Amino acid sequence: MAMGSDRKRGLGRGLSALMADVAETEEATRQGPTAADRLVPIERVVPNPEQPRKRFAAEDLEDLAGSIREKGIIQPLIVRAKGDQFEIVAGERRWRAAQQAQLHEIPVIVRDFTDVEVLEVAIVENIQRADLNAIEEAAGYRMLMDRFGHTQEKMAEALGKSRSHIANLLRLLQLPDSVLEFVRGGELSAGHARALIMARDPLQLARKVIQGRLSVRETEALVKKESAPEQGESTPRPTRETGEKDADTKALEGDLSAGLGMKVSLSHKPGQESGQMVIQYQSLDQLDELCRLLSVS
Template sequence: MADVNETEQSASKGPSAAEQYVPIERVAPNPEQPRKRFEQGDLDDLAASIKEKGVIQPLIVRARDGGNFEIVAGERRWRAAQLAQLHELPVIVRSFTDVEVLEVAIIENIQRADLNPIEEAAGYRQLMDKFGHTQEKMAEALGKSRSHIANLLRLLNLPGSVLDMVREGELSSGHARALITSSNPEKLARQIVEGGLSVRATEALVKKEQSAADDNIFGKPDKTARAAEKDADTKALEGDLSANLGMKVVLNHKPGQENGAMTLHYTSLEQLDELCRMLTGD
């Protein structure tokens, strides 16, 4: 993984750390920059600050042909500096390959506090697909928990229309996580937005949907009959499995038959993540 920490430490020293000042028209953004959305209000605020104090943190760039430079980190500052009508920018020139430029750009975006959860998840997916980074490696390098990364990556399995709602701020990441296990996340997402439902209400809605689906598939079981059918050995096995997995296990197995069902009950997405890890051997 590219040494982003060294880059940030160099840039954090202020203008004196810049190797040079260059005309702003000689600086261009990276066409492969993964961040495509820049909030105009944030750019206006930054431009006002730049007008008063200048660009405090130099941009990280690499040299291109004809005395020009390509931004490795700092496109937001470059855009705001244009609004502030600056004529030159402080830069630190680094030698990066195309692969390293993309990697640094992704990591810089992930570390931004205002990144929405879908952009953050997309950044993790790019690091995995393009550079072969594991969740453990990303967690260690970025100071994130593995469960945080795994939970965000699951959001990318949602339909595009739901992801757009998260990008636009209509749904929170909590709403989106609750919808991951829904059989019809688009329908429920519309209900959430129209009804202004909380995350807790969304979780209850998904649970109700799943309960109804189970009843349609298996038929609503008679609790008394089911309890009577469950023998001591089955109950003991349930207890052993629950203790070993750290989550409730329910076995529905009729005496004298070969088939049955085992249900695992998780109480948090962290437990689900751990279960997936055990089942996939990741």
């Protein structure tokens, strides 16, 4: 078999081409259910088992079900054939609401997507949800980078986001899980979380912020005060001998990781000028991109 320059390398058609296909499909459906390929029995439609979104708000589903009872499904689901069934590529929320509305048939558009492309679309569909919180959005970007090797530039181009937006969200994932839960639960905003990245004890300060209902500016001032050298200290505290990294090192790792789109780890010996930086790539595309960046004069 000939191996041409268009040989697929793990990313199928590429994120931009894939999302353009989905966008074109959804644009065509805006004229109504007649744009669907077919109507299929709802029991023959099954969800994607690797769908990243696991929680669907009951109240939102009921509202959508009410709309479907009155007007039907305006935008058909995008599916792919799987044996005698149809697996959802995009539109699981509509499928769940249609079940509540007791529809017997639903409109679908059938597309030939690979397993990789199905998961990519599912992740991107979640990222583009209006009600997504900052941590869920950041986790979606991280999964696209780690699992599929997409760079920040590729994601920004395909999703219509700025690279700085993606980089700032990815930095939030440096925070402890307990702090991230506060953001997921709506107790802290993304702005509060960004301010806490530089804190020595993000969890302790997060609790103070929540208890005192502090603004983002007040949180930044609190972090700055905590990070200032204590009375009698002439220099900031160095990284401990145990190998625990200080906040500045973690922040720098996050900035480098976000900038490169690859995981970067810094190992700096306390009191010395030398150290080590390790860059981890997840695919040959990422290695190619890293070599290109390092060879730029």
